[in-house]
């Protein structure tokens with residue numbers, strides 16, 4: 001079953017969510033307006049029809065922007081949920097079909113209220129296009145300075161990864177920069193250290209080895225969880241655990257992992273599109289590759305060296 005959903009975004013960046021009416025599948029849960037494709041329809045023509053029927057608004061189908069495709073299974077029901085962003089329409093949206101509609105900033109929506117297949121859509125809306133990772137050989141002072149410099153450049157999602165330093169030292173670096181991370185509304189993820197992330201109230205980035213050891217998402221929905229993936233099986237596991245996003249690597253040959261065989265963009269694209277969560281392209285890339293990543297179903301680009309602009 002192919003379902004298309006529209007994310008209406010207003011001039012102040014708020015998005016429209018709708019509550020499913022009583023008596024329908026997932027009644028009472030919040031979702032994005034849309035519905036199933038009828039025979040002969042494309043995602044775009046179906047969404048234009050659904051927005052007219054459900055909200056009473058007219059849209060120009062040529063203006064829709066692709067956001068994410070989420071393959072999902074509800075019990076026996078297999079579904080492909082395709083989300084498109086809508087920024088312009090004619091008319092005032094009204095709850096013609098929904099129990100209620102509401103406008104919210106993406107950051108203020110509790111993902112637990114949404115239909116499960118919509119949580120990756122909310123994650124894709126909230127996540128930036130860049131996910132820089134700290135230089136592995138940085139000293140504690142250099143690492144703290146790296147985080148602050150990245151925040152000052154406007155980066156909003158960062159991973160603190162210092163594999164050569166003891167856990168306690170890395171936690172102390174995180175504790176030092178967290179007030180500034182919070183002040184600018186950014187998110188910092190601690191590499192691998194679930195306990196430390198819980199104690200400090202920050203996100204965690206899981207290694208692919210940790211994926212196999214976990215039975216459930218290790219942190220509450222309010223703290224970000226990312227994971228390192230290298231193939232379709234790991235992406236599937238990451239989404240089943242309820243993680244917010246994955247990195248998929250290596251896309252091209254990298255200096256830090258010279259022996260790993262690169263995926264290349266076409267394979268990256270096929271795997272990212274088939275995954276049920278936002279996927280950052282990682283490995284031999286930098287901010288200049290964001291457009292390529294988004295063309296290939298990626299959320300954006302993650303990198304260690306790629307984001308280092310000044311020598312440490």
Ligand SMILES: Nc1nc2c([nH]c(=O)n2[C@H]2C[C@H](O)[C@@H](COP(=O)(O)OP(=O)(O)OP(=O)(O)O)O2)c(=O)[nH]1
Pocket residue numbers: 003004005024025026031032033034035036037079081115116117118
């Ligand atoms: N429209 C919509 N459906 C969603 C979303 N998330 C999600 O899991 N679904 C599921 C719920 C349903 O099983 C299916 C879409 O069904 P629907 O009831 O909205 O489809 P429709 O408008 O064509 O309605 P109907 O003819 O069955 O009444 O997709 C979402 O954001 N929007």
